[in-house]
Amino acid sequence: MAITQQSHFVQLNNQQTLHLRRIANDDKAGPVVFLMHGAVENGKIFYTHSNKGLAPFLAEQGYCCYVADLRGRGESKPLISRHAKYGQTEAIVEDIPAFINYIEEEEGKKPDYWVAHSWGGVLMNSVFARFPEYLKDVKACAYFGSKRSLFNNHPKKLLQANIIWYFMAPILAKKHGYLNAKGYKWGSDNESQKSHYQSMQWAKKKPWVDSDDGFDYAKVLAKIQVPPTLHIAAVNDKALAQPIDIKKFIAESGPGKQTLKIYGKRYGHGVDYDHINMLTHPQARDEQFKDVVNWFNEHSKGLNSF
16 A cells, blocks of 8 residues: 655745645545644654554545644754744634635645544634634544543642643743754754743643734634534543543633543553653553544434534
8 A cells, every 4th residue: 555745835924934745645535634733842753754643544544634834843844943033823813724725726625534642622613613614624624632621639730730831931931042952852843932831821720812803712712513522531641631631622622522532551542641651652552543543434424424
């Protein structure tokens, strides 16, 4: 089976170029999937060049995948530096719409399914609130470890969130002009000072309101239906997305169909997954990856299919 990968570049403005990785089996490229990474990450959470990961798995099943790198992340250019003045608002209002427009030009339609890891799910639901016209095209979503605010009080959360993300990271971001998360081994990629600040406010249980223009995401989502969403939690994801955190995110994402499934040995799975290896462990192919495909199949006819 010939799974091919190509890099596509989206000219956002004079200064910024966004990167999309298209991964598909062109002999049977069917429904289109859009994949979005989270904070201090990039699109490589979903694939390797040797065709490991969720996107190549979906391509094997006949899906045409587009894996995004947000501005300054991954292979998008230029990389984040102290000159990067953009943040989360720009990702929601500019970057993701630019990806969707590009995919539509290439494939003749908008993506059928949206997939996110971690903070990417918050960005995606924020996009649905800002641009509800996208809802008519998206049949279903799958979010891996996505939460907005942190409600759990696990010791690892106190270290990773309270001490590192809320206390040390702002000091270092101010010192360098950006958060060198990759250099500190806090993640696979860096964050602009603005994107770190904005995501930190939301993680701290502040209202789901945009700090740039006051847009109230929660208020809009309470009145619309996000696509049917499978939320994937991992038993060893102690700090960043415990079930309590994901359930709160589900509750504030409105009345649409949303299902939480937890992955670990006590639930009959082969691995006690964590926040990262829920997407990178070889066994994920036979467990949560298969469940994502089943979820997509279950909702392949769109919002009226359940």
